Amino acid sequence: MNKNLTLVCLIYLACLVWPTLSVAxxxxxxxxxxxxxxxxxxxxxxxxxxxxxxxxxxxxxxxxxxxxxxxxxxxxxxxxxxxxxxxxxxxxxxxxxxxxxxxxxxxxxxxxxxxxxxxxxxxGAQTQLYDVQAVPHGTLSAVWYPSPTIGMDRRMEIYTPPGYEKSGKKYPVLYLFHGGGGDEEGWISRGRTNYILDNLIAAGKALPVIVVMTNGVPNVAAAPGERPAFAKATAGEPVGIQSMTTGKFETTLINDVIPYVEANYRVLADPAHRAIAGLSMGGYHTQQITNANPGTFGYIGVMSMGVFDGPMARNYNKEEHIKQLQALKQANPKLYWIACGKDDFLYEGVTRLRALYDQIGLSYTYRESEGGHTWVNWRLYLAELAPMLFR
Amino acid sequence: MNKNLTLVCLIYLACLVWPTLSVAxxxxxxxxxxxxxxxxxxxxxxxxxxxxxxxxxxxxxxxxxxxxxxxxxxxxxxxxxxxxxxxxxxxxxxxxxxxxxxxxxxxxxxxxxxxxxxxxxxxGAQTQLYDVQAVPHGTLSAVWYPSPTIGMDRRMEIYTPPGYEKSGKKYPVLYLFHGGGGDEEGWISRGRTNYILDNLIAAGKALPVIVVMTNGVPNVAAAPGERPAFAKATAGEPVGIQSMTTGKFETTLINDVIPYVEANYRVLADPAHRAIAGLSMGGYHTQQITNANPGTFGYIGVMSMGVFDGPMARNYNKEEHIKQLQALKQANPKLYWIACGKDDFLYEGVTRLRALYDQIGLSYTYRESEGGHTWVNWRLYLAELAPMLFR
The missing domain is CATH 2.60.40.10 (Immunoglobulins)
Known part of the structure; x- marks a missing residue:
């Protein structure tokens, strides 16, 4: 009996608290x-x-x-x-x-x-939207896909809505991008994308949608714990946020990601059922992709990111920017949504972006929230954007 | 130009290092x-x-x-x-x-x-097996399934091997259980199950297999960050490792998990293609389930867990145990694999388990490794067990 008791205690200690023993x-x-x-x-x-x-x-x-x-x-x-x-x-x-x-x-x-x-x-009401509720849950999958554009297999997170597996139906897709320093897990770990969608869909406030969350840093394959341990960036390649303006992510999204998703998931593969959104660096990516591909995305969401025309924006060309925006205006997306917090340090760039769009006559909806450049806002923005999609 | 430079610097700081500014x-x-x-x-x-x-x-x-x-x-x-x-x-x-x-x-x-x-x-050679290699990768999905036995939806991780989505084929399944204090993500975050399988399958050393990683604590729905934030355990319900011997996990595995997997995945649904394994508490679960369901699993792996007959093992009955083992012997599983580290604090219980099996004449393969009750061993065990399955 004593031996057994000791065993029980040891299991308890070993399994639960052994590494904190000296701490405890x-x-x-x-x-x-x-x-x-x-x-x-x-x-x-x-x-x-x-x-x-x-x-x-x-x-x-x-x-x-x-x-x-x-x-x-x-x-x-x-x-x-x-x-x-x-x-x-x-x-x-x-x-x-x-x-x-x-x-x-x-x-x-x-x-x-x-x-x-x-x-x-x-x-509270807002957190009910972010919390796990007793509603049908979608499935979240970590998927590796080939990226010939970048020259390696890369990882993305894909949310499929409740019922996807058995419905036989085709679904619209939202491509959703993280910010600088982040990766394909950011919109999950912090963004609560899957639970926000579960809750909005269950309440009838959002339509069932596939959400594709990519890794926006083209020189790595995946999140830190999910990439080859001894992989080195190619010599001279810009790393991390330095890679933001290389154009590589934009190219791989169009050439690799979207074709993969449309070939491997039951997707409504037309602009009216294709949405794109991103925060901060992902808002830059969203702008770059939609500017260069007018008519490809029916719904566009730019969160906490304005005009990015600094020295890091290597190929920035204002004339070209305006030309692209005029083409985008012609393409007439169903929604161009811009969101920014009053205390966001990028507020001024967002103001300039809106002024430019006003000047060109490109229609957009502007949402100004309290707060700054944080996930408190990005969760809020996703919760507000999702119900507007594909209506 | 200076304004833009400031903007760039601010983005860089904000996105990458803002929370560590004072630290930096x-x-x-x-x-x-x-x-x-x-x-x-x-x-x-x-x-x-x-x-x-x-x-x-x-x-x-x-x-x-x-x-x-x-x-x-x-x-x-x-x-x-x-x-x-x-x-x-x-x-x-x-x-x-x-x-x-x-x-x-x-x-x-x-x-x-x-x-x-x-x-x-x-x-080194062993870490190549655990690292992300340039081989085809399976998909890892976080799946919610109904558990009428427990009375809530619960979460599990499911690995489907490379090619699963398009092959149209049916696959064998390994049900794989974590230890005390753990949850459905343990075999991913620490166990590297998906990469170990990717690498073994690519090398032709393991057959393609679906791996189902459940949450073995029946009073919670999911891992800490993935369960309802304000959920409380039912009053009087044993929590955490205290729930180990309630028998609830074993029941839900048989009544809820396996039927869900076999209804929703392309599965070879017979004992010759159904394997079960677990570490520590999961090794206890593996024993309980296979003892009570002889003939259901063709392959059985018990890692770092022996006889568990202490006072926490509420319903332990040696006579019943022996009777069950005799039935299991009759069912004649293709593999009963027991693994333990020389320094494991549960070593003595594993020795007693082997002695009992010897006494009954239940065949098993014993693998004794260096080291103790850690993930260093459990990764090793999975890498050794997977190649033996479904041969």
Whole structure:
């Protein structure tokens, strides 16, 4: 009996907590963090006996450089109360003596590129849209496809709506792009694309749609943990966000991704059922692709990105830009949606984009939200854009 | 021009490093960690000016409680050289003043339940099997299925082999279970199941197979980030590993999971094409399911788990166990594979299991490896088991 009890305890320790054993010994009192109060205030706690300084960064902050000081509450515990905050989904993490630290008490971690942060979800109408509800769920697949344009197989995430497998029907497609530093998992881990679509479709607010989430960095195959471990970028190739203006992603989207999706999924393969949208760098990609391919996409969404004509925009040519926009105006997409937060640092570029479109007479719908360049806005934008598609 | 340059710089900062801005300011010199040397020694580095103690824990350690001291190298940098290590894939993290910390210089993070650790991959024959190679890749899908037995929709990961979508063929299935504290993503994030199968299939060493990775904790729907945020376990329901012996997972596997897979995938739905395997708690589940359903599975793999007859094993009945094993012997599965590491703390239970099987005359193949109760072994076991299936 004792031997068995020991065995049980060992399994419990080994499977659940072995790597934190030495840590656990120093943390006799369990820490609850984040604790959500009735008024949507939130208490964050961190047990860090030796820390000098604990700070908190979270996507509810207007300026993410203004981190929150977490004062020492007693000899081992740091604690701060934030809010009340609007009911929403946020990301946060601690900074302990200058080092970013995930909240050890929160086992929900989200990732955008190399940025790991805990999820905070405050109950309310908006978060119901982002949360997993008791509704039919679509399937999310990580798919490898050949990219002859780039010269390697690459990875994308594809959401197929509930019922896709058995319906025999064809569906419209939304091509959805992440921002700089991100990858094909950003719209999943942070963006909650699959759950937002599940919930909107179940409520009859969005039509069933296939969502294709690509990796927008052409010199890598996939997200960090999913690419060959010892692959090196070709010498001289621009890496990361430096690759943004090489035009390679735009080419592979048109030449490789769309043909693959239309050949391998039951897709309504016409402009009236083809939508494209992206955030930040993905908003740049969206502009580049739709400018160069007027008439290919019936629905266009540009999130948190305006005119990009700086020195990094190697081939930027204002005359060509205007010419393309005139052709796009002729093609008359059913929706050209531009969204930006009031505090977005790219606000001025978005204003210039709208001025240019006004000047040309290219129709667009403009959505200005609160807040800045964060996933709080991008989730909101997807939740607002999806219901407008394919109507 | 200057405005554009500012814009470019802002985008770069905002998209890539904004949350670490205050951190970056304190880290003028980039830290390389882990640095892999030619002889497969590894240098781990952490810049932590205020830390008193930095330790390192990694799955190359024989006893995971013996963490490695990382000495202070200069005023801000902690550094330690480990190895040379056998070429393999490992998990590791730092412990700074008692708090677990991911390596800020390594953007590959893996998860098993609530345990987050960085990946370390050392080049060699074994890691080629675990790495992403230029071979055809299968598709990995997160699928929600109804579980009337448990009373909720639940999530599982399904690997379909390269070519599945277009072949029109039917495939054998491996049902693969995680350990205590884990979930349906463990065999992906840590286990590398999809890449191991891709590589074995490409080399002609394994037959194309569908792999179904369930969530073995019946009181939750899915992995932490994928379950309803405000869902509570039913009052009085055993949670986490406490749910291991309720029998609910076993029932849902037989009543819900297998019928769903066989109705929704092109499956060879007979015992000769149905395999089952699991690690630790999943090895317990594998035993329970195959003992209670002799003749249902042609191939059985029990990893790092022996007899489990302690007080937590509520309904354990040795007589019934023996009776079941005799029926299983009659059913004569094509393979009963048992694997355990020499340093596994469950080694003694595995020895007792083998003795019991010997006594009954139930044939099994035993594989004893080096090392203990870690993913280093479970990846190895999957890579060895898969080639034996469906031959």
């Amino acid at each position: 010994q120093q943390r006799p009192i369990p820490v609850v963090s984040p604790e959500i109060l009735a008024d949507n205030s939130v208490i964050f706690r961190l047990r860090a006996p030796n820390a000098k300084s604990v700070r908190l960064i979270g996507t509810w902050l207007k300026d993410l450089r203004n981190t929150v000081e977490v004062p020492r509450n007693d000899s081992t515990l740091f604690e701060v109360k934030v809010g009340p905050l609007p009911a929403d989904m946020y990301e946060y993490r601690f900074i302990v003596d200058g080092i970013p630290l995930l909240d050890p008490s929160n086992n929900v971690v989200t990732r955008d590129g190399s940025i790991f942060e805990n999820r905070l979800i405050l109950p | 300011q304190q880290r003028p010199i980039p830290v390389v960690s882990p640095e892999i040397l030619a002889d497969n020694s590894v240098i781990f580095r952490l810049r932590a000016p205020n830390a008193k103690s930095v330790r390192l824990i990694g799955t190359w350690l024989k006893d995971l409680r013996n963490t490695v001291e990382v000495p202070r190298n200069d005023s801000t940098l902690f550094e330690v050289k480990v190895g040379p290590l056998p070429a393999d894939m490992y998990e590791y993290r730092f412990i700074v003043d008692g708090i677990p910390l991911l390596d800020p210089s390594n953007n590959v993070v893996t998860r098993d339940g609530s345990i987050f650790e960085n990946r370390l991959i050392l080049p």
